[in-house]
Amino acid sequence: xxxxxxxxEGLTKGFGQGETFTLAVSDVSFEAYRGEMLFIxxxxxxxxxxxxxxxxxxxxxxxxxxxxxxxxIWAMGEDALAHFRLHRIGFVFQDFHLFPRLTTAENxxxxxxxxxxxxxxxxxxxxxxxxxxxxxxxxxxPPVKLSGGEQQRVAIARALIGQPDILVLxxxxxxxxxxxxxxxxxxxxxxxxxxKRCILIITHDARIFEFADxxxxxxxxxxxxxxxxxxxxxxxxxx
Amino acid sequence: MFxxxxxxxKLLANDRAKFTALVMGITFAxxxxxxxxxxxxGVLSRSSATVYNVGASVWVMDPxxxxxxxxxxxxxxxxxxxxxxxxxxxAVPIYSGGSLVxxxxxxxxxxxxxxxxDTSLFGRPVMEAGRIEDIYGENGFIAVTDSEYTKIGSxxxxxxxxxxxxxxxxxxxxxxxxxxxFGVPTLYTTYSRALQYLPNSRFxxxxxxxxxxxxxxxxxxxxAVARAGYVxxxxxxxxxxxxxxxxxxxxxxxxxxxxxxxxxxxxLSISGQTFYTFILENLEKFGALKAIGMTSRxxxxxxxxxxxxxxxxxxxxxxxxxxxxxxxxxxRMPDYAAIITWGNLLLALGMVVVIAGISSWFAVRRVLRIExxxxxxx
Numbered sequence: 001x002x003x004x005x006x007x008x009e010g011l012t013k014g015f016g017q018g019e020t021f022t023l024a025v026s027d028v029s030f031e032a033y034r035g036e037m038l039f040i041x042x043x044x045x046x047x048x049x050x051x052x053x054x055x056x057x058x059x060x061x062x063x064x065x066x067x068x069x070x071x072x073i074w075a076m077g078e079d080a081l082a083h084f085r086l087h088r089i090g091f092v093f094q095d096f097h098l099f100p101r102l103t104t105a106e107n108x109x110x111x112x113x114x115x116x117x118x119x120x121x122x123x124x125x126x127x128x129x130x131x132x133x134x135x136x137x138x139x140x141x142p143p144v145k146l147s148g149g150e151q152q153r154v155a156i157a158r159a160l161i162g163q164p165d166i167l168v169l170x171x172x173x174x175x176x177x178x179x180x181x182x183x184x185x186x187x188x189x190x191x192x193x194x195x196k197r198c199i200l201i202i203t204h205d206a207r208i209f210e211f212a213d214x215x216x217x218x219x220x221x222x223x224x225x226x227x228x229x230x231x232x233x234x235x236x237x238x239x
Numbered sequence: 240m241f242x243x244x245x246x247x248x249k250l251l252a253n254d255r256a257k258f259t260a261l262v263m264g265i266t267f268a269x270x271x272x273x274x275x276x277x278x279x280x281g282v283l284s285r286s287s288a289t290v291y292n293v294g295a296s297v298w299v300m301d302p303x304x305x306x307x308x309x310x311x312x313x314x315x316x317x318x319x320x321x322x323x324x325x326x327x328x329x330a331v332p333i334y335s336g337g338s339l340v341x342x343x344x345x346x347x348x349x350x351x352x353x354x355x356x357d358t359s360l361f362g363r364p365v366m367e368a369g370r371i372e373d374i375y376g377e378n379g380f381i382a383v384t385d386s387e388y389t390k391i392g393s394x395x396x397x398x399x400x401x402x403x404x405x406x407x408x409x410x411x412x413x414x415x416x417x418x419x420x421f422g423v424p425t426l427y428t429t430y431s432r433a434l435q436y437l438p439n440s441r442f443x444x445x446x447x448x449x450x451x452x453x454x455x456x457x458x459x460x461x462x463a464v465a466r467a468g469y470v471x472x473x474x475x476x477x478x479x480x481x482x483x484x485x486x487x488x489x490x491x492x493x494x495x496x497x498x499x500x501x502x503x504x505x506x507l508s509i510s511g512q513t514f515y516t517f518i519l520e521n522l523e524k525f526g527a528l529k530a531i532g533m534t535s536r537x538x539x540x541x542x543x544x545x546x547x548x549x550x551x552x553x554x555x556x557x558x559x560x561x562x563x564x565x566x567x568x569x570x571r572m573p574d575y576a577a578i579i580t581w582g583n584l585l586l587a588l589g590m591v592v593v594i595a596g597i598s599s600w601f602a603v604r605r606v607l608r609i610e611x612x613x614x615x616x617x
Binding site: 049050052053058059078079082083084085086087089091093095097099101102106110111113114116117118119122158170 | 240241242243245246249250253254523524526527528529530531532533534535536537610611612614615
């Protein structure tokens with residue numbers, strides 16, 4: 001195990017009021033480590049996405065805290081938290097959320113542009129990351145012209161370009177066929193994970209469990225078990 | 240921030256259908272607004288043409304006069320009274336009235352006759368051909384070569400026609416700074432000849448043109464004239480009075496205001512709805528940007544930039560289109576009355592800013608309400 005990257009303590013979150021109140025996550029605590037690929041699994045409605053949203057700074061918990069490098073992220077102000085997400089966390093959304101009106105390279109460059117990097121410099125860096133994910137030759141076309149697997153890789157490149165410590169992937173194989181899904185996660189494992197980075201993946205796809213260091217199972221808003229994954233003792237080198 | 244605005248621009252401009260609809264909506268609204276107000280400005284400007292062309296500092300008139308075209312004759316005694324005021328440098332009468340000219344082919348044409356003070360010829364036009372002194376010659380008239388000049392057959396020096404069975408002879412051609420509102424040619428002659436040629440009421444002076452010794456004397460002159468039962472207006476005040484008459488007492492101003500408001504509503508409806516739809520279609524993307532780390536302030540800046548860019552582009556195209564239309568209209572119809580003034584442009588710009596403000600206000604509200612979590616959970 002590497003250093004602790006994330007420490008979640010007593011995270012609780014409910015939605016609605018009165019009779020419609022639903023407790024989505026209840027008193028969840030766990031640690032995730034640098035150099036680790038942690039899978040979060042469980043049935044629909046088990047609270048995986050809610051929990052990961054709280055951990056990644058996009059959903060404020062009702063109670064509990066999230067410590068990243070000794071700092072409680074939910075004690076930060078709105079702008080500081082946005083700054084934190086921009087520099088420390090990379091997101092790969094389930095639906096990718098790529099901009100169809102921008103080129104692939106411009107999509108990838110977005111985090112650097114928000115970081116106020118020079119436009120040309122950001123695009124050059126974006127092309128480098130597209131090369132890393134094997135899509136350098138597709139840099140100047142809009143992402144709608146790419147296949148699902150290629151769009152997924154563009155989304156990964158966009159999440160990586162800011163060199164985040166923490167990478168969050170939500171159902172990364174949900175819209176991909178089996179082989180493409182395995183290739184993508186294999187690529188992430190091989191090329192993206194490194195000793196300083198912690199990768200959290202929400203998935204239902206048992207075919208990719210072999211790439212996990214640990215697998216955290218949630219049910220009814222609680223962590224019910226944490227198992228060793230298929231790659232628990234494999235060393236890695238990545239971007 | 241430049242890079243963020245560049246993304247905003249690309250998101251907007253690369254959605255060609257929406258971008259075109261937005262720009263066209265604003266362009267159309269601006270075109271209508273500027274066109275309406277320009278036409279009105281043209282009408283107002285021409286309604287005071289005589290005041291500008293004569294150029295007197297102070298005009299004395301009957302209190303019931305509302306426009307320069309509808310003078311109420313005053314007795315000669317008023318001229319004597321005004322001339323006796325201590326602050327008056329000089330005061331001269333001027334005749335302004337309408338008549339019919341019988342041309343060589345036997346047809347009639349309505350004209351405006353300006354009768355200049357015989358002694359000073361104060362208020363004379365700028366001569367283009369002939370000499371001003373020739374106006375004293377027998378039956379002498381000077382024709383103004385404005386856009387209405389052709390209506391009396393574009394007469395040259397020496398041309399003759401009849402006014403009220405009197406022979407009239409063109410002795411000179413002149414130009415004036417502003418064309419009249421009513422689309423009739425203008426002829427200048429002497430005050431005495433105007434009285435001789437045209438049927439008159441008991442009193443004959445249309446206006447008394449006054450030159451004060453100094454601007455400081457004007458209030459005293461105005462007070463003295465008021466005590467005599469008449470009104471003395473400076474040139475600017477007279478122009479303002481004429482403008483107010485057309486704005487508020489003819490219905491033209493109300494109609495113009497209504498058309499301008501309708502144009503504004505059309506622009507707001509088209510552009511506001513299209514822009515809001517554009518934002519709604521991109522709402523998830525804005526949410527994704529928020530999740531990635533864009534602050535609310537930066538998102539608002541993006542939206543304001545998009546709204547501002549569309550508005551200013553539409554504004555530029557709309558004013559350009561309007562200017563082109565007016566230019567073409569003037570080329571084909573010399574007496575077409577429309578002037579694009581700074582006031583028109585500022586009014587249209589203000590309305591465009593309001594359209595952009597309202598459109599982006601709804602959009603900003605919607606974008607600020609989107610939670611990254613909503614995007615994350617799909």
